Amino acid sequence: MKAIYKRELWACFRSPIGYLFCAIYLFFSGMYFNSVLSVGQSSEFPQIYYGMLNIVLLMLPLLTMRLFSEERKYKTDQILLTSPVNITPLVLGKFLASLTIYTGCTLFTLIYAVVFSFFTSPSWALIIGNIFGAILFGAAFIGVGMFISSMTESQFVAGMGSFSIATIFIILDVIPLVTDNELVVALVNNVSFVGRYKPFTSGILDVSSIVFFVSIAASFIFLTVRVLEKRRWS
């Protein structure tokens, strides 16, 4: 697992993708920070993370699209699957590498909070809770993206697939705004990633949300392992 994890992290920064991802993330989070500063209330600070969610959804395919499709394209999956490593640690290694890059970017926003603390006293618990939520949110979607990547040989198809799903999630959040049907609203709020994140913005460590994100990530890791297993048996 360690070998895969290291290689994945390394590969991300050997190509422009890792830098591109960090640059886009920091650009947008910087923009949100700027607008929070303009408003100037410490309670607004977590808005950075909430505002970033949709952007994160659209950006994560950059990280996940190459995870398995590239291996298949270069036929390097043959060396991975014939090495004395089980498939689960292999998938976990890749998952954790993507999560590390995303987490790194998210933690970078702590610098904003430090800057912020010179002017006012931010609620640290709220900020840390939000960062925690944002990481869980990312982990769930990295799982989805990795699963899509394991199904195709083409990075482009994997990227577009995850991108489309991200778009569907974003559109999903608009539905409660245009309908009064309680059932539909409840349903959407329960499956929407952004909806599930909402409790974190108000400083609540909502167990059901935590379980939701963790189980989504775990299910898609499991499904990715199945996809790789299935290919052996086909």
Place this chain on the structure above:
Amino acid sequence: MIRVNHLTKKYGATVALDNVSFSVSKGQIAGFLGPNGAGKSTAMNIITGYLSSTSGTVSIDGCDILEQPTEAKKKLGYLPEVPPLYPDMTVNEYLGFIYELKGATQKKEAHFNEICELTGITAVRGRLIKNLSKGYRQRVGIAQTLVGNPPVLILDEPTVGLDPKQIIEVRNLIKKLGRKHTVILSSHILSEVQAICDRIIVLNNGKLVADSTAESLSDKLTDGNSLILKAVGSAGEVQSILNSVKTVKRCSKISEQDGTVEFSVSVSSAGNARSDIFFAFAAKKLPLIEIRRRDYSLEDIFMSLVDNKDKK
């Protein structure tokens, strides 16, 4: 060392491997031979655990590839048809990755030096794999199989796409490796398998057609009782002269052009037959241009093996 029992692989209705069994003992170099699509790569992919079989078992040094995959895979080095290389890594970085992936325990630097020396890639160790020529990539692919010093090497068409000089180098390298490792390699080039391997396993349409030593196959190559004969004259004349020679068992015309005919002749014993034929033609004053022994090429034997099996 490698034991393959009743291996069958089906892709839907297509049978890629049909009840193939063989075993390769320690220190042997075995060659898989067969036309494209014979099932060579499928067999190798199953032996290395990349694919699973529909039925049948594979064991490497006593470890079943399905029951104890980790133990079995530790004993394997595999070079697939397309070398599994990351183009964005240098050779050193790549070998380092494989070293960690396989959990090798040898002293890294000394181990790599030895491998690179053996495969002749010392000069390119710092270069990016994407900038290497096909021949070097193939060698890096072979180097990768040696990391961790596994006792069994599986090489799928290791000389494909190389230039003649590189082919000879790679063949010599494999022979060298055969001293310390058990090797299975595949090829559709018969002379190559004959040059490198102790054992030849012929596959066609997923079936095992022949499994013999290189010597017994090459015994069939030279057949002293078949001659090719060329003479000036008409086919009828030559035919009647040949029929009059006692030592000639059978003859058949191969071609006729510009007043010369070529016959394939089978004789009872090669030594006297040649002089009998010579004097018979001399008596009729027909000039013999050529008598030579018929050499079966490996291709001929291979085709006859494959055809015979097809007919059955």
